[in-house]
Amino acid sequence: xxxxxxxxxxxxxxxxxxxxxxxxxxxxxxxxxxxxxxxxxxxxxxxxxxxxxxxxxxxxxxxxxxxxxxxxxxxxxxxxxxxxxxxxxxxxxxxxxxxxxxxxxxxxxxxxxxxxxxxxxxxxxxxxxxxxxxxxxxxxxxxxxxxxxxxxxxxxxxxxxxxxxxxxxxxxxxxxxxxxxxxxxxxxxxxxxxxxxxxxxxxxxxxxxxxxxxxxxxxxxxxxxxxxxxxxxxxxxxxxxxxxxxxxxxxxxxxxxxxxxxxxxxxxxxxxxxxxxxxxxxxxxxxxxxxxxxxxxxxxxxxxxxxxxxxxxxxxxxxxxxxxxxxxxxxxxxxxxxxxxxxxxxxxxxxxxxxxxxxxxxxxxxxxxxxxxxxxxxxxxxxxxxxxxxxxxxxxxxxxxxxxxxxxxxxxxxxxxxxxxxxxxxxxxxxxxxxxxxxxxxxxxxxxxxxxxxxxxxxxxxxxxxxxxxxxxxxxxxxxxxxxxxxxxxxxxxxxxxxxxxxxxxxxxxxxxxxxxxxxxxxx
Numbered sequence: 177x178x179x180x181x182x183x184x185x186x187x188x189x190x191x192x193x194x195x196x197x198x199x200x201x202x203x204x205x206x207x208x209x210x211x212x213x214x215x216x217x218x219x220x221x222x223x224x225x226x227x228x229x230x231x232x233x234x235x236x237x238x239x240x241x242x243x244x245x246x247x248x249x250x251x252x253x254x255x256x257x258x259x260x261x262x263x264x265x266x267x268x269x270x271x272x273x274x275x276x277x278x279x280x281x282x283x284x285x286x287x288x289x290x291x292x293x294x295x296x297x298x299x300x301x302x303x304x305x306x307x308x309x310x311x312x313x314x315x316x317x318x319x320x321x322x323x324x325x326x327x328x329x330x331x332x333x334x335x336x337x338x339x340x341x342x343x344x345x346x347x348x349x350x351x352x353x354x355x356x357x358x359x360x361x362x363x364x365x366x367x368x369x370x371x372x373x374x375x376x377x378x379x380x381x382x383x384x385x386x387x388x389x390x391x392x393x394x395x396x397x398x399x400x401x402x403x404x405x406x407x408x409x410x411x412x413x414x415x416x417x418x419x420x421x422x423x424x425x426x427x428x429x430x431x432x433x434x435x436x437x438x439x440x441x442x443x444x445x446x447x448x449x450x451x452x453x454x455x456x457x458x459x460x461x462x463x464x465x466x467x468x469x470x471x472x473x474x475x476x477x478x479x480x481x482x483x484x485x486x487x488x489x490x491x492x493x494x495x496x497x498x499x500x501x502x503x504x505x506x507x508x509x510x511x512x513x514x515x516x517x518x519x520x521x522x523x524x525x526x527x528x529x530x531x532x533x534x535x536x537x538x539x540x541x542x543x544x545x546x547x548x549x550x551x552x553x554x555x556x557x558x559x560x561x562x563x564x565x566x567x568x569x570x571x572x573x574x575x576x577x578x579x580x581x582x583x584x585x586x587x588x589x590x591x592x593x594x595x596x597x598x599x600x601x602x603x604x605x606x607x608x609x610x611x612x613x614x615x616x617x618x619x620x621x622x623x624x625x626x627x628x629x630x631x632x633x634x635x636x637x638x639x640x641x642x643x644x645x646x647x648x649x650x651x652x653x654x655x656x657x658x659x660x661x662x663x664x665x666x667x668x669x670x671x672x673x674x675x676x677x678x679x680x681x682x683x684x685x686x687x688x689x690x691x692x693x694x695x696x697x698x699x700x
Contacts, residue, residue: 177203177204181207182200182202182211183207183210183211183214185198185200186198186211186214186215186218186224187214187218189218189222190214190217190218190221190222195222196222196279197222197223197225197275197278197279198218198222198223198224198225199225199226199271199275200224200225200226200227201226201227201268201271202226202227208256208586208587208588209587209588211256211260212256212259212260212610215260215261215262216259216260216261216446219260219261219262219441220261220442223263223275223278223438224260224261224262224263225262225263225264225265225271225274225275225278225434226257226262226263226264226265226271227264227265227266227267227268227270227271228250228253228254228257228264228265228266251590251592251606251608252584252587252590252608252610253587254608255587255590255608255609255610256587256610258609258620259609259610259617261438261441261442263278263434263437263438265430265434269407269427270427270430270431272407272408273407273408273420273422273427273428273430273431274430274431274434274435276408276409276410276420276431277396277398277420277431277432277434277435278434278435278438279410279418280410280417280418280419280420281396281397281398281419281420281435282394282395282396283396283435283436283438283439283442284363284364284395284396284432284435284436284439285363285395285439286312286363286436286439286440287310287311287312287363287433287436288311288312288313288314288361288362288363288364289306289311289312289313289362289363289364289365289366289432290313290316290336290337290338290356290359290362290364290365290366291303291306291313291336291337291338291365291366291367291368292337292338292340292349292352292353292356292365292366292367292368293337293338293339293340293367293368293369293370294340294341294342294344294349294368294369294370294372294375294382295339295342295368295369295370295372296333296339298368298369298370298400298402298425299337299338299339299368300337301368301425302337302366302368302400302425302428302429303336303337304425305424305425305426305428305429306366306425306429306432308426308429309426309429309430309432309433310433311429311432311433311436313336313337314336314361314362315335315336316334316335316336316359316361317361320355320359320361321334323355324338324352324355324356327348327351327352327355328340328341328344328348328352329341329343329344329345329348331343332344337368338352338356340352342372342373342374342375343374344382345378345380346380346381346382346384346385347385349367349382349385350384350385350388352385353365353367353385353386353393353397354393357393357394357395357397358394362395363395363396363436364395364396364397364398364432364435364436365395365396365397365398366397366398366399366400366425366428366429366432367385367386367397367398367399367400368399368400368402368425369382369383369386369399369400369401369402370401370402370403371403383399383401383411383421386399386411386419386421387411387412387413387414387419388413388414396432396435397419398419398420398421398422398428398431398432399411399419399420399421399422399428400421400422400423400424400425400428401421401422401423402423402424404421404422404423405423406423407422407423407424407427408420408421408422408423408427409421444616445616446614446616447614447615447616447617448614448615449612449613449614449615450615450650452489452490452647452650452651452654453490454490455488455489455490455651455654456488456489457488457658459488460485460488460489460655460658460659461658461659463481463484463485463488464485464659464661464662464686467481467686468661468686468688471686472688473688474661474663474685474686474687474688475526475527475685475686476526476527476529476683476684476685477683477684477685477686478524478526479496479498479524479566480498482682482683482684483496483682485655485684486655486679486682486684488655489651489652489654489655490651491648491651491652491655491667491679491682492644492648492676492677492678492679493678493679493682494568494569494571494671494678494679494680495512495568495569496512496566496567496568497511497512497566497567497568498564498565498566498567499551499564499565499566499567500563500564500565501551502548502551502552502555505521505547505548505550505551505565505567506544506547506548508567509541509544509547509567510544512567512568512569513569517542518540518541518542518569518570519541519547519567519568519569519570520537520538520539520540520541520567520568520569520570520571521537521538521541521547521550521551521554521565521566521567522536522537522538522565522566522567522568522681523536523537523554523558523562523565524562524563524564524565524566525558525561525562525563526563528561529666529683531681534558535557536554536558538550538553538554539570540570547567551565568680571671571678571680572671572673573673574640574671574672574673575627575630575631575640575671575672575673576595576596576597576669576670576671576672577593577594577595577596577627577631577645577669577670577671577672578592578593578594578595578596578597578606578667578668578669578670579591579592579593579596579648579649579652579667579668579670580592580593580652580664580665580666580667580668581611581652581653581655581656581662581664581665582663582664583656583660583662583663583664583687587610588610588611589610589611589653589656589657589662590608590609590610590611591608591609591610591611591613591621591649591652591653591656592606592607592608593606593607593608593621593622593625593649594606594607594625594627595625595626595627596668596669596670597668597669605625605626605627606625607620607621607624607625608621609621611653611654611656611657612653612654612657613649613650613653615646618646618649618650618653619646621649622642622645622646622649631645631672638674639674640672640673640674640677641672641673641674641675641676641677644672644676644677645672645677647677648667648670648677648679652665652667659686660689661686661687661688661689662684662685662686663685663686663687664683664684664685665682665683665684665685666682666683666684667679667681667682668681669681
């Protein structure tokens with residue numbers, strides 16, 4: 177790294193005409209944005225693997241916004257690797273296990289695995305490992321069961337895994353593996369073997385059943401040999417190729433899961449950053465410049481400036497009004513009651529981040545008396561802090577989500593999305609991608625969190641307006657890409673219903689800074 181960067185290596189491997197697989201151990205990034213652009217191109221041609229080192233992220237401040245608290249280093253690096261198509265492993269051992277498979281075998285078309293073993297216990301261990309790695313073990317069709325029964329010894333159990341029993345011969349196992357690799361419902365075959373007295377007595381070499389005829393196999397085949405003294409080996413095959421052999425089923429399953437993920441990434445079309453309508457970048461930059469001129473050290477925007485900035489990107493916001501006195505709050509509530517008749521009051525002062533935690537919110541206020549009482553309560557409890565209140569109509573019922581962006585000094589703007597409301601940090605159900613977002617990135621953001629079924633119409637419910645949700649994330653991404661001074665943006669909650677998407681509460685922090693290239697900064 178003294179004078180050769182990871183970017184330099186990627187570009188060399190891309191153009192040398194010889195490299196078929198690249199392994200990287202990156203402790204730091206000189207220019208992650210250039211690295212991501214280059215890697216997206218290179219990984220379409222060759223696999224690029226790395227060890228995701230430095231995953232821990234200590235010292236998150238309790239006072240941070242929801243976005244900053246969620247944007248851990250692990251999440252940021254994960255977004256970079258995912259978007260660039262890089263296979264990120266958790267250790268050097270896992271790196272080598274995966275490289276052995278990608279080097280020696282074709283990619284699986286999916287994640288459906290068949291397991292065959294000469295010992296039931298080894299098959300169970302391998303099945304558990306595959307399931308834990310996210311791989312599927314589908315049942316066989318009646319036709320395939322009949323074919324396997326015809327070639328295996330009496331007593332064989334034709335499930336998945338297939339227990340060929342200790343009596344299986346080399347010839348029988350070879351035929352079994354060949355038939356499984358030709359099965360249309362299977363994407364890969366794992367052969368788990370243990371040494372047996374029967375095989376030693378007959379002279380059968382069951383490993384040869386795996387390596388004898390790989391040339392006619394179009395799907396990846398892996399061996400698991402529990403007596404193997406090395407974590408991973410490449411076994412010479414009859415056609416001059418190799419078969420990866422693992423000492424533990426977990427290693428084989430991890431490698432196969434990485435291979436399936438790469439195949440899925442290659443099968444996806446490259447995303448595009450769509451054009452957006454009703455964007456006023458020039459006016460947004462003016463809003464930012466005027467705020468920073470009045471606040472040279474930056475800070476959290478007041479509600480009016482925040483709303484103006486969001487309006488520049490046509491971010492949908494719930495109607496609201498500002499009040500700095502009890503009488504003004506009553507008048508504002510009267511104007512807003514036309515939406516539903518009930519209003520919400522939120523205290524405000526510079527630097528207030530978590531209103532619910534501070535008990536600075538009153539919900540479902542009806543009539544002037546309740547509005548006055550709520551204002552007096554907030555004014556009393558936060559005397560010397562509160563500068564006013566924000567009033568909004570009470571929102572309809574829907575799914576509360578969270579969307580935000582944090583400007584990473586090294587990686588650039590990171591967009592986060594997930595389950596919102598007061599449980600945002602407790603449940604930590606988030607996904608993240610680096611801006612600018614493509615249409616594929618937005619799709620991943622929406623479908624990756626565990627709460628995704630709620631958005632797509634779980635249990636017969638009506639899906640939320642996914643088109644509007646996509647637009648919100650696109651506009652947030654565009655705002656972050658346009659404005660390097662945007663340090664954090666925190667939309668929580670975002671209310672999603674079948675009829676649309678609305679930001680109920682927004683926080684934006686600006687800092688004085690200019691666009692900069694970390695790589696050029698390093699060269700100065």
